[in-house]
Amino acid sequence: MKKVKAKRKVREPRFCFKTMSEVDVLDDGYKWRKYGQKVVKNTQHPRSYYRCTQENCRVKKRIERLPEDPRMVITTYEGRHVHSPSHDEESSSQASSKVTVFW
Amino acid sequence: MSSDLARRPMKVRVIVTKCVQVDAVQFKSVVQCLTGKDSVVAETSESPGGGRGRSHAVERSCGGKRKRPISAEQAAGEGGIMLLPSLDELLELLSD
Numbered sequence: 001m002k003k004v005k006a007k008r009k010v011r012e013p014r015f016c017f018k019t020m021s022e023v024d025v026l027d028d029g030y031k032w033r034k035y036g037q038k039v040v041k042n043t044q045h046p047r048s049y050y051r052c053t054q055e056n057c058r059v060k061k062r063i064e065r066l067p068e069d070p071r072m073v074i075t076t077y078e079g080r081h082v083h084s085p086s087h088d089e090e091s092s093s094q095a096s097s098k099v100t101v102f103w
Numbered sequence: 104m105s106s107d108l109a110r111r112p113m114k115v116r117v118i119v120t121k122c123v124q125v126d127a128v129q130f131k132s133v134v135q136c137l138t139g140k141d142s143v144v145a146e147t148s149e150s151p152g153g154g155r156g157r158s159h160a161v162e163r164s165c166g167g168k169r170k171r172p173i174s175a176e177q178a179a180g181e182g183g184i185m186l187l188p189s190l191d192e193l194l195e196l197l198s199d
Contacts, residue, residue: 012118013119013121014118014119014120014121015120015121015122015123015134015137015138016120016121016122016123017122017123017124017125017130017133017134018122018123018124018125019124019125019126019127019130020126020127021127021130026127026130026131027130027131028130028131028134028135029131029134029135059138075134076120077134077137077138079138080138080139080140081138081139081140082140083140084139084140085135085139
C-alpha cells in the first residue's frame with residue numbers, strides 16, 4: 001500500500017480493472033503517455049505506468065498482468081479526469097445523462 | 104526519530120482501491136464512468152452508508168445492458184475494499 005506523501009492531503013480514489021485481453025493497453029477513450037516500467041518478480045510481464053496527456057489532468061494508470069493468470073490484464077486507475085474522453089463520436093456507450101444529438 | 108514519533112500521534116491514511124472485473128467490451132464505458140469527469144462513484148468511498156445509493160445509480164447509468172451489476176453493496180463491508188464477485192457470477196455474466 002502506498003503511503004500518502006506528507007503535506008499532501010489528497011485521497012485519490014483508485015479503481016483496478018481486471019480484464020481478459022491479449023492486448024496490454026486497452027482503449028478507454030483517453031490518451032496516455034508512458035512514463036515508467038518496472039520489472040515484477042516471478043513474472044515475465046513488467047508493469048507499465050501511464051499518465052493522462054491532457055493538460056491539468058493528473059490521472060495515472062498502471063498496467064500489469066495477473067501472475068496467476070497471464071491472460072488477465074490489470075489496469076489500475078488513480079484519480080479522476082477533469083475533461084471528457086477524447087473520442088466523442090460514439091455516445092451509445094456513455095452515461096445516459098450525457099446525450100450528444102446530431103441533427 | 105523514535106522520540107519524534109512518540110510525541111506526534113500517528114496518522115493512518117487508508118487508500119481505498121475498488122476492484123472491478125469487466126470484459127474487454129465493457130471496459131471503455133465502465134472506465135469512463137468510474138474515472139470520468141462526472142463520476143460519482145469516487146465519492147462513495149467517503150460514506151459507505153449513503154454511498155450505496157449513489158454507486159447503484161452510477162451502475163444504472165453506465166452500461167445499462169448489465170443484468171447483474173458488479174455491485175458495491177455485495178461485499179463493501181467495513182474497509183470499503185470491494186471484492187471481486189465470485190467465479191460463478193462472473194461466468195454467468197460473461198455467458199450473457
